[in-house]
Amino acid sequence: MIDFNLSVRQLFAFVFFIAGIYFLLSTAVGLIRFPNLYTRLHAGSKCLMAGGISVFMGCILLEGISFVSLKLIVIMVFLFITNPIAIHVIASFDNNYNLIPKTYTKEDLDK
Amino acid sequence: MKKKLLIFILTLALWFVLAGKVNIHVFLLGAIICSIISLMLADNVFSFVQKKHELKGFFKKIYYIFLLISSFIYDVFISAIRVSRHAFEMKPSLSSRTVRIKTSLENLNSNAALVNFITFTQGSIAMDFDHLNRYYFIHWIDVHGEDEVEVKKALISKHEHLIAKIFD
Numbered sequence: 001m002i003d004f005n006l007s008v009r010q011l012f013a014f015v016f017f018i019a020g021i022y023f024l025l026s027t028a029v030g031l032i033r034f035p036n037l038y039t040r041l042h043a044g045s046k047c048l049m050a051g052g053i054s055v056f057m058g059c060i061l062l063e064g065i066s067f068v069s070l071k072l073i074v075i076m077v078f079l080f081i082t083n084p085i086a087i088h089v090i091a092s093f094d095n096n097y098n099l100i101p102k103t104y105t106k107e108d109l110d111k
Numbered sequence: 112m113k114k115k116l117l118i119f120i121l122t123l124a125l126w127f128v129l130a131g132k133v134n135i136h137v138f139l140l141g142a143i144i145c146s147i148i149s150l151m152l153a154d155n156v157f158s159f160v161q162k163k164h165e166l167k168g169f170f171k172k173i174y175y176i177f178l179l180i181s182s183f184i185y186d187v188f189i190s191a192i193r194v195s196r197h198a199f200e201m202k203p204s205l206s207s208r209t210v211r212i213k214t215s216l217e218n219l220n221s222n223a224a225l226v227n228f229i230t231f232t233q234g235s236i237a238m239d240f241d242h243l244n245r246y247y248f249i250h251w252i253d254v255h256g257e258d259e260v261e262v263k264k265a266l267i268s269k270h271e272h273l274i275a276k277i278f279d
Contacts, residue, residue, distance in 0.1 A: 022195065023191055023195060026191075026194070026195030026198040026199065027195075027198075029198045029199065030194060030195070030197070030198035033198060033203060034197075034198070034203065034205070035203075035205065036207075038207065038236060038238070038250045038252075039205055039207055039252055041236055041250075042194050042234060042236060042250075042252045043194055043195075043198060045230055045231060045236065046187060046190045046191040046194050046231060046234075047191045047194055047195050047198070049187055049191065049231060050187055050188050050190075050191030050192075051191075053184070053187065053188075067131065070129075071129060074129065080227075081227075084226065084227040084230035084231060084237075085227075087230055087236060088226055088230060088236075088237055088238075091236055091237070091238040091239070091250070092238060092239050095238045095239045095248065096239065
């Protein structure tokens with residue numbers, strides 16, 4: 001007999017996994033295709049975070065309420081804190097030291 | 112010294128809970144990590160605790176934190192969908208610009224929380240922060256007109272108010 005709860009849980013988990021794969025793939029594609037450092041950082045922050053949340057949520061749904069789920073939530077919180085810090089440090093470093101050449105648009109601030 | 116010891120014991124207990132087993136290797140690694148954490152954070156952690164709020168204020172803060180986190184997760188996904196759409200376009204139609212926004216937040220933690228918000232939401236990245244004049248330098252990826260600028264500024268201001276209610 002098919003367990004209805006398990007099937008629904010697995011269905012939602014796979015939806016989360018597919019969304020996670022899409023966001024993580026778009027991170028990789030964005031990092032390659034976007035024209036300059038800052039736009040690449042956009043892909044590296046938002047898409048990576050959304051992909052990470054989706055994959056972790058899928059794992060938590062498959063695992064159910066358990067100790068492993070608690071560990072996954074801790075990892076997710078860690079990702080929440082560290083990802084924007086890393087992105088901010090890279091952007092700040094480039095903004096202050098101008099190590100990587102970039103193209104300015106007319107709306108940008110006068111440097 | 113008491114603060115450091117308290118932080119050390121609490122973090123070591125959390126370490127054992129998350130490790131799921133107790134042996135000499137886990138204990139040694141945990142002791143090293145927890146001692147570093149307690150040395151670094153002992154002075155700062157207790158300054159976060161504010162005793163001026165009563166029980167009602169505490170529950171109000173919990174409500175605001177819930178609002179903040181739910182808004183955060185929603186905005187992360189909306190923003191990720193927009194950026195990923197650009198990534199898969201045949202010719203990415205990016206219209207990026209750098210702007211400067213003044214903030215009214217004074218607490219260091221609230222500024223850090225707002226930077227996290229800006230970096231994750233609505234196609235924006237916090238590039239730098241001018242501590243003297245309290246300006247954020249923000250990079251936007253897809254701003255096509257002045258109306259969108261105002262909308263994005265209003266969103267940042269909304270988050271700023273929410274964060275001010277929690278930290279300040």
